[in-house]
Amino acid sequence: MTATVAPSPAASPAESPGRSALEQRARHEVRLFPTPWYWVGAAALLALYLVLPLVLSDLWANVLVLAGITAIGALGLNLLTGYAGQASLGTAAFIGIGAFTASYLGRATDVNHGLGQPFIVYLIVAILVGAAVGFVVGLPALRLRGSYLVIVTLGFLFVTTYVLTQWKKVSGGNLGSPMPINVAIGSINFASFDVFGLRSTPLGRNQGLFYLVWLFVALTALVVKNIVRSRPGRALQAVRDRDVAAEIVGVSLFRYKVGAFVVSSAIGAMAGVFYGLYIQYLTPNQQSIGLVLSIQFLAVIIVGGIGTVYGTIFGAVIIGGLPTLIDEFSNHIPYLTASTISAFQGIVFALLLVITLLLEPWGFAGAVRRLRTRKLRRAMVPKAADSSAPTTG
Numbered sequence: 001m002t003a004t005v006a007p008s009p010a011a012s013p014a015e016s017p018g019r020s021a022l023e024q025r026a027r028h029e030v031r032l033f034p035t036p037w038y039w040v041g042a043a044a045l046l047a048l049y050l051v052l053p054l055v056l057s058d059l060w061a062n063v064l065v066l067a068g069i070t071a072i073g074a075l076g077l078n079l080l081t082g083y084a085g086q087a088s089l090g091t092a093a094f095i096g097i098g099a100f101t102a103s104y105l106g107r108a109t110d111v112n113h114g115l116g117q118p119f120i121v122y123l124i125v126a127i128l129v130g131a132a133v134g135f136v137v138g139l140p141a142l143r144l145r146g147s148y149l150v151i152v153t154l155g156f157l158f159v160t161t162y163v164l165t166q167w168k169k170v171s172g173g174n175l176g177s178p179m180p181i182n183v184a185i186g187s188i189n190f191a192s193f194d195v196f197g198l199r200s201t202p203l204g205r206n207q208g209l210f211y212l213v214w215l216f217v218a219l220t221a222l223v224v225k226n227i228v229r230s231r232p233g234r235a236l237q238a239v240r241d242r243d244v245a246a247e248i249v250g251v252s253l254f255r256y257k258v259g260a261f262v263v264s265s266a267i268g269a270m271a272g273v274f275y276g277l278y279i280q281y282l283t284p285n286q287q288s289i290g291l292v293l294s295i296q297f298l299a300v301i302i303v304g305g306i307g308t309v310y311g312t313i314f315g316a317v318i319i320g321g322l323p324t325l326i327d328e329f330s331n332h333i334p335y336l337t338a339s340t341i342s343a344f345q346g347i348v349f350a351l352l353l354v355i356t357l358l359l360e361p362w363g364f365a366g367a368v369r370r371l372r373t374r375k376l377r378r379a380m381v382p383k384a385a386d387s388s389a390p391t392t393g
Contacts, residue, residue, distance in 0.1 A: 053211060065210050071220075071320065072270060073095060074297050081306065083236045089153045091268050093157045093161070098270060099289070102126045119182055122273070127270050134265020138257065140152050157290070172283075180277065183209070193207065213278075292346040300312065303352055305363035307365075308365035327341060
């Protein structure tokens with residue numbers, strides 16, 4: 001009597017290796033910290049955040065504060081351009097709107113004719129004003145895209161500069177206006193930060209602003225990351241890739257195109273508040289909140305990597321502090337005068353854009369992805385060789 005072996009049931013599609021790998025990749029992408037190494041990296045960044053201002057000189061604290069402000073604004077722009085596919089050159093306009101809203105609400109009432117509101121109040125109001133203006137500017141995005149939308153946002157930048165110049169009660173006109181000096185959250189004053197009483201002498205203003213600005217960099221990055229890895233983020237990317245196809249399958253173009261402008265503009269206005277606190281006295285002209293500033297934010301997301309959060313922060317660290325460094329070392333740069341510094345900064349940003357697009361179109365994040373892919377392929381080659389080797393027995 002011969003024994004028969006029943007054939008094993010065929011693997012279901014849900015249990016196939018290919019589908020399992022895709023499911024693991026999908027779960028990896030939606031997790032905030034996919035592996036334990038991400039937690040280790042987050043702990044290291046937290047330690048660096050706590051210790052770095054204690055050892056930084058005033059110059060480098062100044063550079064990193066500006067880099068953090070740039071990171072906040074660039075995260076908003078990357079959400080709009082990198083994830084939603086809506087090109088914009090109007091970031092500087094929302095920087096100005098946030099800065100002068102904070103100036104009017106937060107500066108002193110006796111001399112500067114402000115309202116004397118605390119930090120939290122003028123920060124929240126500036127964010128809401130930026131979101132409201134972003135809603136209005138985002139309406140043309142329903143019918144325009146590409147170079148046409150760039151022209152609209154560029155025109156909005158010039159209109160904003162003109163309105164702020166004429167609205168002297170808010171901006172001070174051509175003379176500009178002082179920014180708020182109240183930079184306190186509860187009992188913690190970041191303009192004169194004593195590190196919770198652990199130091200006998202308070203930190204300088206730039207070191208205190210480092211703690212404040214990079215705290216909001218982390219919060220903004222978490223907000224953007226959570227938007228991107230959720231259902232709205234997938235809808236934004238569908239609109240970016242094929243807006244007509246996305247609308248056919250039920251994605252509301254009005255909700256996501258205009259919503260991307262609203263969130264991006266709110267983040268830009270928040271960056272404007274910190275930019276005003278950093279500058280301390282702001283004038284509504286092209287030198288302060290003009291096209292060069294918008295090009296700087298565009299350079300950040302291209303150099304760092306369009307459509308990535310970590311790449312945006314990296315690009316901001318590399319590029320964000322360049323204006324301060326150029327100002328600091330302008331005496332050592334040939335043929336550079338005080339009247340040509342702004343133009344020189346624009347040239348530097350434009351060159352960085354061209355070089356990055358020629359050598360690595362996807363920026364720093366693209367280079368990191370390429371290295372990961374090479375590492376994965378090298379790891380898979382030995383496994384493939386082992387599986388194809390003949391067995392003896």
